[in-house]
Amino acid sequence: MAFEQKIKELLDKRGEARMGGGQKGIDKQHEQGKLTARERIALLLDEGSFEEFDMFVTHRCTNFDMQKKSYLGDGVVTGYGTINGRQVYVFAQDFTVLGGSLSETMALKICKVMDQAMKVGAPVIGLNDSGGARIQEGINALAGYAEIFERNILASGVVPQISAIFGPCAGGSVYSPALTDFIFMSKENSYMFLTGPKVVKTVTGEDVTVDKLGGAMVHASKSGVAHFVGETEESTIQTIRELVGYIPNNNFEEAPMVATNDPIDRLEDHLNTIIPENPNEAYDVKDVIHAIVDDGQFLEVHENWAKNLVVGFAHMGGMSVGIVANQPKAMAGVLDCNSSRKGARFVRFCDAFNIPLVTLVDVPGFLPGTGQEYNGVINHGAKFLYAYGEATVPKVTVTLRKSYGGAHIVMSCKQLRSDINYAWPTAQIAVMGASGATEVLHGRALKEITDPEEKAKFIAEKEKEYNDLFANPYNAAKYGYIDDVIEPRNTRFRVIRALQALQTKKDTLPMKKHCNLPL
Numbered sequence: 001m002a003f004e005q006k007i008k009e010l011l012d013k014r015g016e017a018r019m020g021g022g023q024k025g026i027d028k029q030h031e032q033g034k035l036t037a038r039e040r041i042a043l044l045l046d047e048g049s050f051e052e053f054d055m056f057v058t059h060r061c062t063n064f065d066m067q068k069k070s071y072l073g074d075g076v077v078t079g080y081g082t083i084n085g086r087q088v089y090v091f092a093q094d095f096t097v098l099g100g101s102l103s104e105t106m107a108l109k110i111c112k113v114m115d116q117a118m119k120v121g122a123p124v125i126g127l128n129d130s131g132g133a134r135i136q137e138g139i140n141a142l143a144g145y146a147e148i149f150e151r152n153i154l155a156s157g158v159v160p161q162i163s164a165i166f167g168p169c170a171g172g173s174v175y176s177p178a179l180t181d182f183i184f185m186s187k188e189n190s191y192m193f194l195t196g197p198k199v200v201k202t203v204t205g206e207d208v209t210v211d212k213l214g215g216a217m218v219h220a221s222k223s224g225v226a227h228f229v230g231e232t233e234e235s236t237i238q239t240i241r242e243l244v245g246y247i248p249n250n251n252f253e254e255a256p257m258v259a260t261n262d263p264i265d266r267l268e269d270h271l272n273t274i275i276p277e278n279p280n281e282a283y284d285v286k287d288v289i290h291a292i293v294d295d296g297q298f299l300e301v302h303e304n305w306a307k308n309l310v311v312g313f314a315h316m317g318g319m320s321v322g323i324v325a326n327q328p329k330a331m332a333g334v335l336d337c338n339s340s341r342k343g344a345r346f347v348r349f350c351d352a353f354n355i356p357l358v359t360l361v362d363v364p365g366f367l368p369g370t371g372q373e374y375n376g377v378i379n380h381g382a383k384f385l386y387a388y389g390e391a392t393v394p395k396v397t398v399t400l401r402k403s404y405g406g407a408h409i410v411m412s413c414k415q416l417r418s419d420i421n422y423a424w425p426t427a428q429i430a431v432m433g434a435s436g437a438t439e440v441l442h443g444r445a446l447k448e449i450t451d452p453e454e455k456a457k458f459i460a461e462k463e464k465e466y467n468d469l470f471a472n473p474y475n476a477a478k479y480g481y482i483d484d485v486i487e488p489r490n491t492r493f494r495v496i497r498a499l500q501a502l503q504t505k506k507d508t509l510p511m512k513k514h515c516n517l518p519l
């Protein structure tokens with residue numbers, strides 16, 4: 001074959017591979033408002049940075065005449081590229097090829113990029129759009145998924161793993177994302193379920209739509225499976241790029257510094273009066289977060305789930321930080337099963353990837369009651385406690401208002417190896433609030449008072465006595481549990497200075513095979 005012909009053959013093959021399952025499939029994808037795998041990669045990576053692997057791979061299955069349904073690239077586009085100049089590895093499943101279903105060879109392609117990402121120390125981003133294991137391949141498809149899962153597990157805590165769900169994803173294409181650090185969904189067309197509606201109908205007879213079974217808002221607000229939900233595929237992909245800006249490429253790196261013109265000593269006078277006079281009145285802790293971080297930029301994780309705890313990423317003085325804050329605006333900021341799971345997962349991610357933790361505390365305690373107990377609040381709360389106590393990254397805590405009981409301990413108290421703990425003058429650090437404490441301490445005396453007026457007077461007196469002792473930060477500061485009581489308007493400056501001081505912090509855990517946190 002002449003040289004030109006060889007080049008033409010190469011270009012033709014490339015052209016064929018770029019068409020995936022063919023024009024009809026691409027048109028169908030577009031009609032459904034979906035992008036193709038290649039269009040998604042183009043949006044995700046810096047222009048012109050994508051280097052593709054394995055365009056010429058085809059599946060090897062002959063069951064059910066599958067040799068007649070063979071496509072170059074076989075249902076997944078893989079390779080590496082950059083996001084704002086930082087190297088990442090990607091794979092994007094191609095729904096136009098047999099519904100993006102995973103074959104043995106597709107698994108090999110995905111494993112190849114995962115293996116290289118681990119050696120190089122770069123994040124892996126998977127864009128999933130797949131009906132799960134390719135049914136025609138049977139055990140080979142299952143084995144393929146198992147290979148991917150094992151790599152997800154080995155890569156966990158070594159390189160960040162980010163998954164996006166576009167289209168109806170089932171089986172392995174949701175289990176693999178579930179093993180990764182963050183799951184993104186798009187409101188327009190993302191669905192996650194173990195088995196799709198057709199299988200559900202066959203097995204249980206239940207008629208259910210993809211939306212109801214596993215739409216983006218189901219997982220963003222009910223199950224907590226999705227960490228981020230975007231309006232469109234484009235905006236979802238944009239948020240993935242944003243997230244990468246807060247995290248390091250691997251567990252041996254620091255997160256990149258991001259230059260800012262926002263002065264570290266910027267005072268925020270309004271913080272001095274943000275805490276309402278009435279201790280039962282709410283305020284929005286996100287106002288505090290936006291006021292203290294660089295340029296007011298905060299990337300919230302799990303925005304729609306367990307809203308009583310706010311977690312997310314920001315920069316402070318150019319440094320990446322993970323922020324964890326009780327939200328008085330939602331259920332008075334109480335800790336419960338879901339917020340504990342949310343907090344624990346976030347703290348562990350930050351700790352695994354060297355991102356310092358800034359904790360803002362205003363917590364009245366754990367939510368009591370059968371609803372919580374039956375759902376294992378003891379276990380879930382213990383996860384959060386464990387995560388903070390285990391974390392060796394720099395930990396800076398600011399108590400804004402309430403910090404009661406077990407929740408006080410969980411929220412990065414000094415004894416859980418928090419490094420620098422500040423409190424606002426409005427802080428109240430105690431075993432419980434005044435009314436509960438009075439009820440317990442003076443229950444017998446209260447029973448003996450029959451006159452309601454006298455009873456109210458007695459309660460008010462005892463509550464005052466309690467509040468005088470505990471409704472302030474100085475009792476904790478007296479013992480050194482609080483390092484300083486700070487003016488709220490100085491919070492940005494004081495926290496950044498603390499983070500700067502802690503930049504070279506080294507702390508360790510005892511040697512062990514792995515921990516056994518309460519799952």
Ligand code: HXC
Nearest residue numbers: 098099101131132133134135168170171172175195196199
């Ligand atoms: C082979 C598949 C497939 C699969 C879809 N297709 N899923 N082919 N194996 N798993 C094919 C269809 O046959 C069809 O081919 C094309 O992809 C598009 O699928 P449609 O059904 O026409 O599309 P849609 O109506 O949008 O429905 C998408 C879907 C549905 C919801 C994903 O296809 C579905 O329910 N698939 C099965 C999902 C599932 O239960 N998977 C679990 C696999 S088990 P043609 O040729 O007609 O275009 C698994 C185990 C892993 O993954 C381990 C877990 C721990």
